[in-house]
Amino acid sequence: MKVGIYFDVTKEMADRCREITDVPVEIRPVYPTEIELIQGDYMLGPETKLIQTITAGVDHVKIAEIPKNVTFCSNADAFSDPVAEHAFALILSYMRKISTFDSMTKEGTWKKLPVSSLKHKTLGILGYGGIGRSCARLGKAFGMKILAFTRTPGEKTNVDKFVNTPDEIFRESDVVIIGLPLTKETRGYVGSHLLSLFRGSVIVNVARSHIVDKASMLDFLKKNPEKEYLSDVWWGEPKIEGNLPENVVLTPHVAGLSPDLIEEAMIHACHNIRKYLDGNPENIVKREDYV
Known part of the structure:
Protein backbone atom coordinates (compact mmCIF):
# COMPACT_ATOMS: atom_id res chain seq x y z
CA MET A 1 0.00 0.00 0.00
CA LYS A 2 1.33 3.44 -0.96
CA VAL A 3 0.02 7.02 -0.77
CA GLY A 4 0.59 9.14 -3.87
CA ILE A 5 0.41 12.92 -3.40
CA TYR A 6 -0.76 14.42 -6.70
CA PHE A 7 0.25 18.02 -6.10
CA ASP A 8 3.42 19.80 -5.02
CA VAL A 9 4.34 19.59 -1.35
CA THR A 10 7.58 19.79 0.58
CA LYS A 11 9.51 16.70 1.56
CA GLU A 12 8.80 17.62 5.18
CA MET A 13 5.06 17.48 4.56
CA ALA A 14 5.36 14.17 2.74
CA ASP A 15 7.34 12.82 5.69
CA ARG A 16 4.64 14.03 8.07
CA CYS A 17 2.02 12.24 5.98
CA ARG A 18 4.13 9.09 6.10
CA GLU A 19 4.29 9.32 9.90
CA ILE A 20 0.52 9.74 10.19
CA THR A 21 -0.50 7.04 7.70
CA ASP A 22 2.35 4.63 8.50
CA VAL A 23 2.67 3.67 4.80
CA PRO A 24 5.11 4.78 2.05
CA VAL A 25 4.37 8.19 0.49
CA GLU A 26 5.44 9.41 -2.95
CA ILE A 27 5.09 12.94 -4.34
CA ARG A 28 3.66 13.10 -7.88
CA PRO A 29 4.11 9.41 -8.69
CA VAL A 30 4.42 8.39 -12.33
CA TYR A 31 1.96 5.54 -11.93
CA PRO A 32 -1.35 5.38 -10.01
CA THR A 33 -1.10 4.37 -6.36
CA GLU A 34 -3.54 2.51 -4.16
CA ILE A 35 -4.26 5.69 -2.19
CA GLU A 36 -4.27 9.13 -3.82
CA LEU A 37 -4.15 12.48 -2.02
CA ILE A 38 -5.32 15.10 -4.50
CA GLN A 39 -6.29 18.75 -4.97
CA GLY A 40 -8.28 18.14 -8.15
CA ASP A 41 -6.58 15.83 -10.64
CA TYR A 42 -6.09 12.14 -10.04
CA MET A 43 -4.74 9.04 -11.80
CA LEU A 44 -6.76 5.86 -11.88
CA GLY A 45 -5.24 2.39 -11.93
CA PRO A 46 -6.54 -1.13 -11.28
CA GLU A 47 -5.17 -0.98 -7.73
CA THR A 48 -6.64 2.42 -6.81
CA LYS A 49 -8.74 2.03 -3.66
CA LEU A 50 -9.04 5.50 -2.10
CA ILE A 51 -9.05 9.05 -3.44
CA GLN A 52 -8.79 11.65 -0.68
CA THR A 53 -9.05 15.35 -1.48
CA ILE A 54 -7.22 18.04 0.45
CA THR A 55 -10.17 20.36 -0.29
CA ALA A 56 -13.42 20.51 1.63
CA GLY A 57 -15.51 21.12 -1.50
CA VAL A 58 -15.43 18.48 -4.22
CA ASP A 59 -17.53 20.00 -7.02
CA HIS A 60 -14.31 20.64 -9.02
CA VAL A 61 -13.38 16.94 -9.06
CA LYS A 62 -14.47 14.67 -11.95
CA ILE A 63 -16.57 12.48 -9.68
CA ALA A 64 -18.42 10.74 -12.52
CA GLU A 65 -15.14 9.22 -13.72
CA ILE A 66 -14.27 7.68 -10.34
CA PRO A 67 -15.27 3.98 -10.33
CA LYS A 68 -17.88 3.00 -7.78
CA ASN A 69 -15.48 0.55 -6.15
CA VAL A 70 -13.08 3.41 -5.28
CA THR A 71 -13.79 5.21 -2.01
CA PHE A 72 -13.80 8.99 -2.47
CA CYS A 73 -13.46 11.25 0.58
CA SER A 74 -13.63 15.01 0.99
CA ASN A 75 -11.65 16.97 3.58
CA ALA A 76 -14.72 18.38 5.31
CA ASP A 77 -14.03 20.42 8.47
CA ALA A 78 -10.40 21.04 7.56
CA PHE A 79 -11.04 24.72 6.73
CA THR A 251 -12.87 38.83 -1.81
CA PRO A 252 -11.00 36.49 -4.21
CA HIS A 253 -11.82 33.06 -2.72
CA VAL A 254 -9.24 33.39 0.06
CA ALA A 255 -11.21 32.35 3.14
CA GLY A 256 -9.26 29.12 3.57
CA LEU A 257 -6.07 30.13 1.81
CA SER A 258 -2.69 30.44 3.50
CA PRO A 259 0.40 28.19 3.79
CA ASP A 260 -0.30 27.24 7.40
CA LEU A 261 -3.92 26.38 6.59
CA ILE A 262 -2.87 24.17 3.68
CA GLU A 263 -0.49 22.37 6.02
CA GLU A 264 -3.26 21.83 8.57
CA ALA A 265 -5.60 20.63 5.82
CA MET A 266 -3.07 18.12 4.58
CA ILE A 267 -2.56 16.75 8.09
CA HIS A 268 -6.33 16.47 8.46
CA ALA A 269 -6.56 14.54 5.17
CA CYS A 270 -3.70 12.22 6.12
CA HIS A 271 -5.45 11.36 9.38
CA ASN A 272 -8.51 10.34 7.35
CA ILE A 273 -6.31 8.13 5.16
CA ARG A 274 -5.16 6.43 8.36
CA LYS A 275 -8.81 6.03 9.37
CA TYR A 276 -9.48 4.42 5.98
CA LEU A 277 -6.63 1.97 6.55
CA ASP A 278 -8.15 1.20 9.95
CA GLY A 279 -11.52 0.56 8.33
CA ASN A 280 -13.44 3.69 9.44
CA PRO A 281 -12.94 6.60 7.00
CA GLU A 282 -14.93 9.81 7.42
CA ASN A 283 -16.39 12.27 4.89
CA ILE A 284 -17.17 9.68 2.21
CA VAL A 285 -18.69 11.56 -0.73
CA LYS A 286 -22.10 10.38 -1.92
CA ARG A 287 -21.82 10.08 -5.71
CA GLU A 288 -25.56 10.55 -6.14
CA ASP A 289 -25.26 14.09 -4.74
CA TYR A 290 -23.05 15.10 -7.68
CA VAL A 291 -23.52 12.70 -10.59
Missing part, protein backbone atom coordinates in the same frame (compact mmCIF):
# COMPACT_ATOMS: atom_id res chain seq x y z
CA SER A 80 -14.14 25.36 8.84
CA ASP A 81 -12.67 27.71 11.44
CA PRO A 82 -10.73 30.03 9.08
CA VAL A 83 -13.68 30.19 6.66
CA ALA A 84 -15.99 31.15 9.54
CA GLU A 85 -13.46 33.78 10.65
CA HIS A 86 -13.50 35.21 7.12
CA ALA A 87 -17.31 35.33 7.12
CA PHE A 88 -17.28 37.36 10.31
CA ALA A 89 -14.46 39.58 9.07
CA LEU A 90 -16.74 40.51 6.15
CA ILE A 91 -19.75 41.00 8.43
CA LEU A 92 -17.94 43.10 11.01
CA SER A 93 -16.25 45.25 8.39
CA TYR A 94 -19.66 46.04 6.93
CA MET A 95 -21.53 46.50 10.21
CA ARG A 96 -18.83 48.76 11.67
CA LYS A 97 -18.23 50.59 8.34
CA ILE A 98 -14.48 49.88 8.49
CA SER A 99 -13.79 50.45 4.79
CA THR A 100 -15.94 53.58 4.70
CA PHE A 101 -14.23 55.13 7.70
CA ASP A 102 -10.80 54.19 6.36
CA SER A 103 -11.46 55.91 3.02
CA MET A 104 -12.98 58.98 4.66
CA THR A 105 -10.21 59.54 7.19
CA LYS A 106 -7.48 59.03 4.60
CA GLU A 107 -9.16 61.72 2.51
CA GLY A 108 -9.14 64.08 5.50
CA THR A 109 -12.78 63.70 6.56
CA TRP A 110 -13.26 63.00 10.26
CA LYS A 111 -16.94 62.14 10.53
CA LYS A 112 -18.81 59.78 12.78
CA LEU A 113 -21.50 57.67 11.10
CA PRO A 114 -23.92 55.30 12.85
CA VAL A 115 -22.71 51.70 13.05
CA SER A 116 -24.44 48.46 14.01
CA SER A 117 -23.76 45.79 16.61
CA LEU A 118 -24.21 42.04 16.17
CA LYS A 119 -25.48 41.63 19.72
CA HIS A 120 -29.15 40.55 19.84
CA LYS A 121 -29.32 40.16 16.07
CA THR A 122 -30.38 36.87 14.46
CA LEU A 123 -27.90 34.86 12.43
CA GLY A 124 -29.36 32.37 9.99
CA ILE A 125 -27.03 29.62 8.81
CA LEU A 126 -27.91 27.79 5.60
CA GLY A 127 -26.11 24.44 5.88
CA TYR A 128 -24.88 23.17 9.22
CA GLY A 129 -21.72 21.27 8.39
CA GLY A 130 -18.28 22.23 9.65
CA ILE A 131 -18.48 25.83 8.42
CA GLY A 132 -21.98 26.24 9.80
CA ARG A 133 -20.98 24.93 13.22
CA SER A 134 -17.96 27.26 13.36
CA CYS A 135 -20.11 30.23 12.32
CA ALA A 136 -22.65 29.37 15.02
CA ARG A 137 -19.92 29.30 17.67
CA LEU A 138 -18.63 32.72 16.64
CA GLY A 139 -22.12 34.16 16.31
CA LYS A 140 -23.03 32.99 19.79
CA ALA A 141 -19.85 34.63 21.14
CA PHE A 142 -21.10 37.94 19.69
CA GLY A 143 -24.43 37.51 21.49
CA MET A 144 -26.46 36.58 18.41
CA LYS A 145 -29.52 34.35 18.21
CA ILE A 146 -28.64 31.39 15.96
CA LEU A 147 -30.99 29.70 13.51
CA ALA A 148 -29.80 26.87 11.28
CA PHE A 149 -31.21 24.84 8.41
CA THR A 150 -29.75 21.43 7.56
CA ARG A 151 -30.89 18.08 6.22
CA THR A 152 -29.38 16.35 9.24
CA PRO A 153 -29.88 18.27 12.50
CA GLY A 154 -27.42 17.16 15.14
CA GLU A 155 -26.39 18.38 18.55
CA LYS A 156 -27.92 21.76 19.31
CA THR A 157 -24.76 23.34 20.73
CA ASN A 158 -24.72 27.08 19.88
CA VAL A 159 -27.98 26.80 17.91
CA ASP A 160 -31.14 28.33 19.35
CA LYS A 161 -33.35 26.65 16.76
CA PHE A 162 -33.09 24.26 13.84
CA VAL A 163 -35.72 25.48 11.39
CA ASN A 164 -37.75 23.24 9.08
CA THR A 165 -37.30 25.18 5.84
CA PRO A 166 -34.80 27.62 4.32
CA ASP A 167 -37.72 30.06 4.03
CA GLU A 168 -37.54 30.56 7.80
CA ILE A 169 -33.83 31.36 7.59
CA PHE A 170 -34.39 34.20 5.12
CA ARG A 171 -37.61 35.43 6.73
CA GLU A 172 -36.33 35.59 10.31
CA SER A 173 -32.61 36.47 10.07
CA ASP A 174 -30.80 39.80 10.13
CA VAL A 175 -27.69 38.11 8.71
CA VAL A 176 -27.62 34.95 6.57
CA ILE A 177 -24.46 32.90 6.02
CA ILE A 178 -24.45 30.39 3.16
CA GLY A 179 -22.37 27.34 4.05
CA LEU A 180 -23.82 24.62 1.81
CA PRO A 181 -21.75 22.35 -0.44
CA LEU A 182 -22.39 22.73 -4.17
CA THR A 183 -24.30 19.64 -5.31
CA LYS A 184 -26.99 18.85 -7.87
CA GLU A 185 -29.60 19.81 -5.29
CA THR A 186 -28.02 23.07 -4.11
CA ARG A 187 -27.08 24.58 -7.50
CA GLY A 188 -29.16 27.76 -7.77
CA TYR A 189 -30.69 27.00 -4.35
CA VAL A 190 -30.73 30.64 -3.29
CA GLY A 191 -32.92 32.20 -5.95
CA SER A 192 -35.70 34.73 -6.33
CA HIS A 193 -38.06 32.94 -3.91
CA LEU A 194 -35.71 32.90 -0.92
CA LEU A 195 -34.37 36.37 -1.67
CA SER A 196 -37.91 37.78 -1.79
CA LEU A 197 -38.38 36.63 1.82
CA PHE A 198 -35.24 38.28 3.16
CA ARG A 199 -35.97 41.05 5.65
CA GLY A 200 -32.45 41.36 7.05
CA SER A 201 -29.51 43.40 5.84
CA VAL A 202 -26.60 41.09 5.01
CA ILE A 203 -26.18 37.85 3.04
CA VAL A 204 -22.74 36.22 3.20
CA ASN A 205 -21.46 33.49 0.87
CA VAL A 206 -18.33 31.62 1.91
CA ALA A 207 -19.33 28.43 0.08
CA ARG A 208 -19.68 28.33 -3.72
CA SER A 209 -20.94 31.00 -6.12
CA HIS A 210 -23.40 28.77 -7.99
CA ILE A 211 -25.39 27.96 -4.86
CA VAL A 212 -26.80 31.43 -5.52
CA ASP A 213 -28.64 32.13 -8.78
CA LYS A 214 -26.70 35.01 -10.33
CA ALA A 215 -29.56 36.74 -12.15
CA SER A 216 -31.78 36.57 -9.07
CA MET A 217 -29.11 37.98 -6.77
CA LEU A 218 -28.16 40.84 -9.11
CA ASP A 219 -31.83 41.75 -9.51
CA PHE A 220 -32.33 41.58 -5.73
CA LEU A 221 -29.34 43.85 -5.08
CA LYS A 222 -30.52 46.36 -7.68
CA LYS A 223 -34.00 46.54 -6.15
CA ASN A 224 -32.67 46.60 -2.56
CA PRO A 225 -29.66 48.95 -2.47
CA GLU A 226 -29.79 49.05 1.33
CA LYS A 227 -28.97 45.33 1.55
CA GLU A 228 -25.48 43.90 1.15
CA TYR A 229 -24.03 40.76 -0.45
CA LEU A 230 -20.66 39.87 1.07
CA SER A 231 -18.98 37.05 -0.80
CA ASP A 232 -15.70 35.19 -1.05
CA VAL A 233 -16.79 33.59 -4.32
CA TRP A 234 -18.12 34.85 -7.65
CA TRP A 235 -19.61 33.38 -10.79
CA GLY A 236 -16.93 32.64 -13.39
CA GLU A 237 -14.07 33.42 -11.01
CA PRO A 238 -11.29 34.43 -11.41
CA LYS A 239 -12.74 36.39 -14.33
CA ILE A 240 -15.22 38.98 -13.15
CA GLU A 241 -17.61 40.00 -15.92
CA GLY A 242 -19.48 43.29 -15.71
CA ASN A 243 -19.42 45.91 -12.99
CA LEU A 244 -19.93 44.83 -9.40
CA PRO A 245 -23.01 46.36 -7.75
CA GLU A 246 -22.26 49.01 -5.13
CA ASN A 247 -23.81 46.82 -2.43
CA VAL A 248 -21.38 43.94 -3.00
CA VAL A 249 -18.15 43.29 -1.13
CA LEU A 250 -16.05 40.63 -2.83
